[in-house]
Amino acid sequence: MHPNLFPAYFIFFIISVHVHTSLCAENEQYLNCSTRVQCANMEISYPFWGGNRPGYCGHPGFELSCDGDAPEFTMMEVSYRVRDINNASRTLTVARADFWNDYCPQKYINTTLNVTLFSYSTWYPRLTLYYGCPPSIQGLPHAFICSSGTTNITGYLATNDTTLVTCNNSLTVPVSQSAADAIENSNGSSIGLLTAALNNGFGLVWAANYSLCQRCVASGGQCGYKSSTNEFTCYCRDKPYASTCQQKAFFFFFCSFFVSFNPKLWLRVTNLLSSAFGIVAVIYGMISCIKRKFSSAKTDDRNVEAFLRSYGSLAPKRYSYSDIKKMTNSLACKLGQGGFGSVYKGEISDGHLVAVKLLSELKSNGEAFINEVDSISRTCHVNIVTLLGFCYEGPKRALVYEFMPNGSLDKFISHKESPNHENLNLEWKTIFQIAVGIARGLEYLHSGCTTRILHLDIKPHNILLDEDFCPKISDFGLAKLCQRKESIISMTGARGTVGYIAPEVFCRNFGGVSHKSDVYSYGMLVLEMVGGRKNNIDVQESNASEIYFPDWIYENLEQGKCQLLLQVTTDKEQEIARKMIIVSMWCIQTNPSNRPSISKVVEMLEGSLQSLEIPPKPFLFSPIMSGQDSSTQLVS
Missing domain, CATH: 1.10.510.10 (Transferase(Phosphotransferase) domain 1)
Known part of the structure; x- marks a missing residue:
């Protein structure tokens, strides 16, 4: 071995051994989390876990029981059957397990969401079920009977805020609007409609580290959660990271192999790389000086661009100002005017209508722009407007939102x-x-x-x-x-x-x-x-x-x-x-x-x-x- 190469060879050998050890130690977590497993009648992935899927591959609060004919999970002391999971929209359809093909639960607990994990996918009216009531109550046609041992208990169904003080227990459960309307308009027995409404269930949207998981997957990792630190974890081929994978392992392997295979050639390559690195460092230093010289006049632009770079590929779509003019037909249809600027109706390439908020050049600033993009990019909720893209081109700044046909309240x-x-x-x-x-x-x-x-x-x-x-x-x-x-x-x-x-x-x-x-x-x-x-x-x-x-x-x-x-x-x-x-x-x-x-x-x-x-x-x-x-x- 060439004596001048020994330090470099030794360093790369140590690094490659360390990286190889890390890969072997953590590879099991990466492989386990990258495999979708069958839970009852459907495949599950992050944030869900349970059955053969380890807990570190999911998020706390999303554990599923896979023993029955459908996955189930528990939230706020109530068990729910999962009827469908849509990973693209991050929604799932659930029905209360204690109401499955039945309307006589063992415990009287209201349907309450853990708002840190779930929100309703749309507005759902609530049915109120009363138990232990008098046999006949004037004005309430929706009566039913529940058996408790040898005793029959009379119950009533209400589709409004009627309060029955003469009943012993009550609970509320959300159902679809069509199911509530069908029950409200039924003249005779509504028990069949009630059972169908409870079985059909309602939709939920989950919000378990969505943006972090997107970044992790984009970098080649698998989403998970480390219970010891109570934090999101990105499992990668070499080891876990906080948010995204840093693919350095293969470079170290290549270097180690290259040194041992051809040491003289490696010496030439390292000298060439050192010279190139020096030139790049000098150029970078010159560019940095030039940027610092003009930084006082471009604070907003620099802050915004840095903010957008931090989002990487996960940032909303960026449009040029010519794109904005094209999608709005040269700002032909004005929807409204405010202190921030004007809003115009537009249409993007896939045919969807959008609302383009063109910020006033006099009043817009980098802080307001960052506030809007940063805040709304963290959200995903049926009652929060969706940001589809933006334009940041010199003084021209615009935000592209989903179009709301009925305008503002x-x-x-x-x-x-x-x-x-x-x-x-x-x-x-x-x-x-x-x-x-x-x-x-x-x-x-x-x-x-x-x-x-x-x-x-x-x-x-x-x-x-x-x-x-x-x-x-x-x-x-x-x-x-x-x-x-x-x-x-x-x-x-x-x-x-x-x-x-x-x-x-x-x-x-x-x-x-x-x-x-x-x-x-x-x-x-x-x-x-x-x-x-x-x-x-x-x-x-x-x-x-x-x-x-x-x-x-x-x-x-x-x-x-x-x-x-x-x-x-x-x-x-x-x-x-x-x-x-x-x-x-x-x-x-x-x-x-x-x-x-x-x-x-x-x-x-x-x-x-x-x-x-x-x-x-x-x-x-x-x-x-x-x-x-x-x-x-x-x-x-």
Whole structure:
């Protein structure tokens, strides 16, 4: 052996032995996780595990029992049968195991999701099943019998918020809208329809380290979870990594083999590589100096480009400005205008319609752009709008979103502003479903993501409606990211929109800015939905300008005058309106600690009206006095 090659040979030998040992030690985990195994009647992969699939190949909370004729898992003390898994859309269809071909469970437990793992794939109405009731209750035709030993127990099915205080037990379970409608419209026995509805189940979306898993798979790894550190793990051919594989092992093997096979040639190659490396280092240093020289004028561009590089191949699709002009037919169809810029209707190459938000060159900045892309790229929820791509080309900046046929919620609140006085009234059932959907979207942002996202600009303009009036939260330009354990975030100045901004956001004397600030904005939004008008008040009174919108609503609540708001024609509509008012009044309490979390808000909306207490009257002056425009935006 050439004496000058001994150090290099020794180093490569040690490295190759180390890499080879690592590959052998960890290869079993990589192979086990790369193989889809059969669980009952279907194949499973990450985040699911169970049966012959080890726990380190899945995510906690996604363990499946594979012993029966269908996979099952347990969530919040309730077992569910998995009827279908769609890995492409990350959805699964489940049915309660205790209701499978039966409607008489052993335990009376409500269907409740673990929101850190799952969300509903769409809006599902809830059936309420009552047990241990009197044999006959007036007005409830959907009766059934359950056997308990030698005793028969009478039960009733309700498709609304009817509360039967004479029954011993009750529980709720979601079903499809078509199944609920079929039961509601049935004249005779609905037991067959009930069994079918419970067996058909409902859809869930999972959110188990989705973005990390995408990066891992793209780098050639297999997704897993290390229970000892309670963290996501990417199992690779050589060893586990935190997020992506670093393919260096084969280079070391090649070097080791090459040194031993032809040492003289290797000496020439290393000298050549050293010279090349030196030249590259010098060029890189010159380029770095030039970049630093002009860095003060290009801070935004540098930050954005670095951010986009960090996402790698997982970043949303990047379009050129010419692509934007082409998909919007040279900005021919304008959908709306805001402080951020304008929104145009477009069509991408596959024929899907899109909404293109073209940011104003005067008001757009790198921070807002990063906020929007970074925040929304972390999300995947039925009530969060989907970002399909972006354009960042000099001063030209645009965001490409899925198209929402029904536009923003704003036009359904302010009737007088609708063009040609068209009838934009929504049914109370739809209004309530929109309110629940927005709350579920916020619940996902606050507790369903790996990183908590505070939106900080919840208002009607930022709630979009699809063809089925399913609400989707949009516009994350003012969002703040924080860890779930952080209750208070640091923020200089105020951000948000006057009329929806929480007191603590513009005055720290009221408390710290937190997820409760979004709850306040949500409460003001729901009040507008109930009132059917902007929250800068437009009532037919001489002193209308002096009336604070929530005060006016609260007075109607105390006097039972919900009929003075949107048209209320039935007792059911009266109940929905009153429930929404009570919940929203809790949301806009001046002290953040007195407001419920958004998870509690969802629970209150889906619960019975009788269980809600009327909150104290909020005691804050209106921030919209002196004729301020409610669309005025405060951004720091």
